[in-house]
Amino acid sequence: MSKLDAKIPEGPLAEKWAKYKATQKLVSPNNRKKLDIIVVGTGIAGSPAAASLAEMGYNVKVFCFQDSARRAHSVAAQGGINASRNNKNDGDSVYRLFYDMIKGGDYRAREANVYRAAQVSSNIIDQLTAQGVPFAREYGGTLANRTFGGVQVSRTNYAQGQTGQQVLLGGYSALKRQVSLGKATMFPRQQMLDIVVIDGKARGIITRNLITGEIERHAAHAVVLATGGYGTIYYLSTLAVQSNGSAAMAAFRKGAFFGNPSFIQIHPTCIPVLNEYQSKLTLMSESLRNDGRIWVPKAEGDKRKASEIPDEERDYFLERRYPAFGNLVPRDVASRAAKERCDNGFGVGKTGLAVFLDFRDAVAKQGKKVIKGKYGNLFDMYEKITGEVPYETPMMIYPAGHYTMGGLWVDYNLQTTIPGLFAIGEANFSEHGANRLGASALMQGAGDGYFIAPYTVSNYLADEISNKVPSTDSPEFVEAENEAKAVLDKFLSIKGTQTATSFHKRLGQIMWTHSGMQRNEEGLKKALVEIADLKKEFWSDLIIPGTANEINQELEKASRVADFIDLATLIVNDALNRKESCGAHFREESRTEGGEAMRIDDEYSFVAAWEYQGADKEPKLHKEDLKFENVEVKVRSYK
Amino acid sequence: MKIKLNIWKQENGKTKGKFEKYELDGVDAEMSFLEMLDYLNEKLITEGKEPVAYEHDCHEAICGCCSLYINGHPHGPGKETATCQVHMRSFKDGETITVEPWRAKSFPVLKDLMTDRNAFDKLMSAGGFVSIDAGQAPDANANLVGKIDADKAFDAAACIGCGACVAACKNSSATLFVAAKVSQLALLPQGKIEAKRRALNMVAKMDELGFGSCTNTGACEAECPKGIGIDFIAKLNREYLCASFSEAE
Numbered sequence: 001m002s003k004l005d006a007k008i009p010e011g012p013l014a015e016k017w018a019k020y021k022a023t024q025k026l027v028s029p030n031n032r033k034k035l036d037i038i039v040v041g042t043g044i045a046g047s048p049a050a051a052s053l054a055e056m057g058y059n060v061k062v063f064c065f066q067d068s069a070r071r072a073h074s075v076a077a078q079g080g081i082n083a084s085r086n087n088k089n090d091g092d093s094v095y096r097l098f099y100d101m102i103k104g105g106d107y108r109a110r111e112a113n114v115y116r117a118a119q120v121s122s123n124i125i126d127q128l129t130a131q132g133v134p135f136a137r138e139y140g141g142t143l144a145n146r147t148f149g150g151v152q153v154s155r156t157n158y159a160q161g162q163t164g165q166q167v168l169l170g171g172y173s174a175l176k177r178q179v180s181l182g183k184a185t186m187f188p189r190q191q192m193l194d195i196v197v198i199d200g201k202a203r204g205i206i207t208r209n210l211i212t213g214e215i216e217r218h219a220a221h222a223v224v225l226a227t228g229g230y231g232t233i234y235y236l237s238t239l240a241v242q243s244n245g246s247a248a249m250a251a252f253r254k255g256a257f258f259g260n261p262s263f264i265q266i267h268p269t270c271i272p273v274l275n276e277y278q279s280k281l282t283l284m285s286e287s288l289r290n291d292g293r294i295w296v297p298k299a300e301g302d303k304r305k306a307s308e309i310p311d312e313e314r315d316y317f318l319e320r321r322y323p324a325f326g327n328l329v330p331r332d333v334a335s336r337a338a339k340e341r342c343d344n345g346f347g348v349g350k351t352g353l354a355v356f357l358d359f360r361d362a363v364a365k366q367g368k369k370v371i372k373g374k375y376g377n378l379f380d381m382y383e384k385i386t387g388e389v390p391y392e393t394p395m396m397i398y399p400a401g402h403y404t405m406g407g408l409w410v411d412y413n414l415q416t417t418i419p420g421l422f423a424i425g426e427a428n429f430s431e432h433g434a435n436r437l438g439a440s441a442l443m444q445g446a447g448d449g450y451f452i453a454p455y456t457v458s459n460y461l462a463d464e465i466s467n468k469v470p471s472t473d474s475p476e477f478v479e480a481e482n483e484a485k486a487v488l489d490k491f492l493s494i495k496g497t498q499t500a501t502s503f504h505k506r507l508g509q510i511m512w513t514h515s516g517m518q519r520n521e522e523g524l525k526k527a528l529v530e531i532a533d534l535k536k537e538f539w540s541d542l543i544i545p546g547t548a549n550e551i552n553q554e555l556e557k558a559s560r561v562a563d564f565i566d567l568a569t570l571i572v573n574d575a576l577n578r579k580e581s582c583g584a585h586f587r588e589e590s591r592t593e594g595g596e597a598m599r600i601d602d603e604y605s606f607v608a609a610w611e612y613q614g615a616d617k618e619p620k621l622h623k624e625d626l627k628f629e630n631v632e633v634k635v636r637s638y639k
Numbered sequence: 640m641k642i643k644l645n646i647w648k649q650e651n652g653k654t655k656g657k658f659e660k661y662e663l664d665g666v667d668a669e670m671s672f673l674e675m676l677d678y679l680n681e682k683l684i685t686e687g688k689e690p691v692a693y694e695h696d697c698h699e700a701i702c703g704c705c706s707l708y709i710n711g712h713p714h715g716p717g718k719e720t721a722t723c724q725v726h727m728r729s730f731k732d733g734e735t736i737t738v739e740p741w742r743a744k745s746f747p748v749l750k751d752l753m754t755d756r757n758a759f760d761k762l763m764s765a766g767g768f769v770s771i772d773a774g775q776a777p778d779a780n781a782n783l784v785g786k787i788d789a790d791k792a793f794d795a796a797a798c799i800g801c802g803a804c805v806a807a808c809k810n811s812s813a814t815l816f817v818a819a820k821v822s823q824l825a826l827l828p829q830g831k832i833e834a835k836r837r838a839l840n841m842v843a844k845m846d847e848l849g850f851g852s853c854t855n856t857g858a859c860e861a862e863c864p865k866g867i868g869i870d871f872i873a874k875l876n877r878e879y880l881c882a883s884f885s886e887a888e
Contacts, residue, residue: 052773067694068760070800071702087780123776130776132769132823132830134784134792141783159793165701166796173768180764188757211749240696275667277674280698381699384717384724450773499684501677545684550651551692551750554684 004257004609004624007411008112013630014094017116020412021455025462032057035461036220036469038205039063040192040247043072044164044442045425046226047171048449049457053224054178056454058461061218062175063187063207065242065556070172073228073240074445077164078285078378080146080156081128081442083121087145092153094118099631101440104150104330105405105433106583106599107633108260110607110626112412113430117444120451124443125157127450131170135159146374148438149286150330150638156439161285161378167442171449190216191556192247193484195223195254195421198476202421203469206480208488210556213549215481217472221464222420222457225251226449229404229426231264233564233571234516235508237401238267238283244560245567248408248427252570256416257609257622259409259429261567262575265436265584266517267402268334271385271395272354281400282385284357285378286438289327291362291371292395294318294338296346296355306348306356306394317341317355325638332435332584332597333638335399339517340595342398349396358394399517403441405432405584406574409609409624413456414448417611420464422457424448429607434583488548491558496541500557503538507561507568510534515572520588524576528569535565570610570619577621580604601633640666640732644679646691647739649748652755656748658737672715672725673698673705693752698723700864703799706806707752708739713803713862721801721864741802743811745849756802758848762813765844766837767820769830782828795823797865804859804867810851815859817841818875819867825878835882842879 009016027035035058039050042064054060064072084097097118102109125143129135135157136144145154159166178184189210196204196219204219230245231237252258269284295316297309317337319326329337338355341347348354363371368391372379379390386396408416408423410430415422425445432440470477514527538561546552581590581597582604590598607624641664649656663679670678673695680690696704700721707722709715715725730736738752746754784792796819804815821838824830830837853872860869 048773055772066696066702066704067756068703068800070760070763071696071704073697073702076697076699076701126776126779127771127773129779129782130769130771130829132792132796132827134789134796134823134827135779136793137784137786137789139786141785142780159796162701162793162797165799166793169796173763174771174773176760176763177768177770179760186760188760240702241698242696275669277667277670277678279671279674279677282699380719381724384700384720385726387728454773497685499681501681543684545687545689551753553692554690 004409004622005411006110006624007413009412013111013115016112017119024455024459027458027462027465029057031465033059035059035464036061037222037224037457038218038220039224039226040205041072041226041228041427042069042172042175043226043228043425044074044168044171044445045449046072047168047175048446049224049226049424049453050184051171051174051178052450052454053457054183056458057183060178060184061187061220062184063190063192063205065189065191065210067188069175069186069188070169072168073243074168074442075165076240077442078161078283079148079287080158080163080439081124081167081446082148082155082439083125083157083443084118084155085122085125087143088154090153092155096153097121097155100151101431101437102433102631103636104437105435106597106636107433107601107605107628108582108626109431109433111628111630116452117431117447120447121443123451124446128167128170128446131174133159133166133170146287147290147328149289149328149334150325150437158287161287161375164442167446171446191559192250194250194480195418196476196480197254197418198470198474201419204472204477206484211551213547213552215485217477217481219469219472219477221461221467221469222422224422224424224453224457225408225427226425227427229407230564230567231401231404233508233568234401234512235505236273236278236281238270238281241280244563246560246563249563249567251408251416251418251421251423252612254418255612256418256421257409257611258406258570259607259609260406260574261571261610262515262578262585263405263434263583264401265331265403265405266335266399268331268338268399269357269397270400271382272349272351272398282381283402284382284395284397286331288357288375288378291374292327292357292359293361294327294355294357296341296348300345306358315346322638329638330435330437335517336586338399354396354398356394357397359390360394363391401512401516403436405429405434405436409607413459414453415456415460420460422453424453434585488555488559491542491555492544492548494540494542496543498541499543500554500561503534503542504557504561504564506534507531507564511568511571515575518586518588519575521576524572527572531565531568531572538562538565573619574608574610577608578604640668640727642666642730642733643735645735645737648691648751651750652747666727668728670727671698671723672709672727673723675727691752692750695723700724701799703801706741706754706801708741708806710737713741713806714864719864719866721799741806743805745811745813746802746805758850759800759802759816761848762817762841762844763820766833766840769824770833784827788826792823792826795819795826795867795871798867799865801864803862803864805850807858807862808851809856809858810854812853813845813850814853814872814875815863815867815869817845818871821878822871822874825874834878835885838875838878838882
């Protein structure tokens with residue numbers, strides 16, 4: 001087991017990033033036009049990175065599998081984006097945001113990266129505003145703010161319940177401007193199949209053109225992956241149905257270490273599963289917990305309508321268990337508390353797998369108009385899906401797979417263990433530790449894209465100015481293309497009887513049952529066996545109609561499911577290895593008498609970074625020890 | 640419930656398409672329309688038949704991928720609803736449902752129900768942005784924006800770029816799409832500086848890409864899944880007119 005070097009600059013925490021920027025290597029403007037960069041993914045990290053690098057003068061090629069760069073799933077983030085601006089004069093600061101994230105992540109994130117994310121948070125709001133993002137404003141014209149879970153200040157900026165859309169469109173418009181100026185070139189409807197590594201450095205990618213089916217080779221001086229998270233491993237999740245882990249797995253197979261793969265956030269407030277055909281779960285923003293109160297009946301199996309249950313027979317279980325934070329406890333805590341009530345028979349709704357999120361008191365106190373102004377679009381969305389009106393009857397919610405804190409391991413430069421291969425946004429593992437706080441995903445992704453990657457990628461490229469872009473006819477490209485083609489041909493040659501979706505559903509069931517909100521050794525070991533069986537079945541009984549030389553959505557799905565199956569094994573192995581509970585990773589064997597998660601700092605205060613060893617071989621574990629020099633490591637309490 | 644489907648099938652952009660008929664039993668009223676199509680496709684694949692190609696992703700009416708023309712309406716029944724929010728409870732048992740792709744010269748069919756909406760990206764590149772590089776932005780509170788203007792700009796910015804406005808328009812005009820972007824940025828101080836150039840360039844690009852003209856029928860507003868109103872078209876016309884009469888930049 002080797003130790004990993006995160007390349008954290010020396011010096012006091014608050015000065016590290018300034019010192020890095022002051023001493024990093026630069027590329028002069030004249031040389032930038034000789035350097036090519038590939039960016040894969042156009043979400044809240046990818047588009048800003050591509051636009052910002054193009055603004056500096058690099059040649060940027062941008063890839064996404066959607067038809068347009070405006071559709072990546074960051075678009076669906078609802079509640080907001082944090083910034084430590086202290087707009088409310090309520091004691092916020094860079095340190096406070098840093099501290100909240102470290103604590104919220106249950107002391108499993110790297111101090112230096114988190115502090116830097118907090119430092120650039122205000123710049124992001126300035127940048128987005130300048131791009132024309134219509135953030136909510138007070139009548140006097142200043143920025144409006146709201147509060148999110150796990151914190152005691154109001155630092156969240158928002159645009160109704162569509163903040164992700166507005167923030168993403170800001171980055172998208174900046175990218176479109178660079179396209180018009182000829183500095184960025186778009187390659188939409190391209191699925192990345194592999195990374196090309198030449199002499200130990202990332203030098204390009206292999207893609208499949210999703211319209212013609214053609215396999216393409218693209219070379220560059222550096223590759224930036226902004227390919228998002230892999231929460232769709234559960235099949236049913238809050239993510240878009242096409243979100244996937246394939247780019248991360250391609251990088252992993254080429255030698256990039258995978259950090260903390262088992263750290264997956266289960267979001268507490270989602271619309272519960274309604275029928276067996278369901279293809280995804282819809283998130284109801286955490287911001288609703290500002291005014292909504294979560295409860296279940298005090299009596300087990302009480303099937304009365306919510307309106308018929310008097311106050312004294314209601315159990316506001318978050319307010320009861322966590323008086324200091326109440327309904328605004330962090331996501332992992334809220335999810336587990338809801339599961340605990342439902343598992344013990346207090347759940348509501350047809351399936352008993354739901355709790356109430358009630359706006360009765362808020363509507364009575366503030367009036368329907370005010371509540372509508374804050375959450376109108378969310379209430380409408382809930383009504384469209386369920387047919388019920390939240391102004392009158394409480395919402396029913398249940399936790400669902402959401403965000404992956406885990407991802408490709410990166411150092412302070414956001415560089416993976418493959419030189420020249422960077423991972424930004426949700427695709428990397430870095431800032432959120434074992435649990436992400438609300439409204440900090442947009443913040444981290446945009447921060448990486450606008451203000452961090454442009455510096456660190458330049459620092460890398462400074463040593464590349466005399467190197468030409470490799471020829472796409474080089475043997476490494478040819479080999480990578482042949483391998484990618486062989487896998488696609490293999491899928492098509494199976495000619496079995498079961499669809500890719502049916503395998504994905506079964507994989508999701510295995511993962512949700514054994515590696516979801518609660519995990520134990522027995523279940524995880526069982527999962528490994530079940531996944532291995534499923535893998536065998538997949539590779540012998542998959543059916544895909546059509547060919548590889550046309551639009552073939554089933555082929556696309558199969559390729560993603562194949563990667564999910566391998567990723568599932570990695571997740572379960574990581575979960576087995578970490579015998580403590582921390583953040584979203586809850587091992588039943590490691591809990592306090594009160595049922596709360598119990599960390600074991602002596603043994604597990606590290607980032608688990610896994611190295612690929614070959615197909616069906618156990619990956620090798622590397623550890624990055626986490627040092628906390630600027631916060632006191634405590635039991636995370638929201639009581 | 641049992642339904643009959645009449646779905647547009649077309650191998651690719653070069654071939655001619657035609658309607659294909661399907662009968663589907665065991666449809667649950669609580670299924671979303673997209674889940675019903677998945678159910679159909681799973682059945683077709685296991686029977687060794689070609690599934691229907693269609694686009695969808697977020698299922699939350701925000702990504703703008705889904706683009707089905709259902710029973711003569713973009714995104715089907717229901718006001719301010721995207722295809723992914725349509726549920727089978729909106730249809731009757733035994734009903735025949737006709738599903739087509741967007742029909743517009745500027746959105747050529749790629750396969751079955753999938754179209755190429757790249758023209759919208761080109762429109763955005765023609766001016767749908769504020770020219771500001773990362774690192775140059777002033778403090779976000781340096782430019783105060785009144786709540787009313789900010790809210791109005793948000794209403795325009797809510798566009799998801801799905802193209803229903805174009806599909807609904809008898810002239811296949813993209814005026815509502817352009818109007819939403821031009822209005823959003825013209826309402827905000829940071830977007831005003833380039834407002835003239837933006838309005839002129841985006842309108843010129845719209846003509847160049849083969850979108851038709853606006854004749855104010857309001858079909859776009861009626862079908863927009865985000866309820867974007869044609870008052871923004873009035874705003875675009877004003878911006879365009881003022882720009883046309885002012886000195887060339």
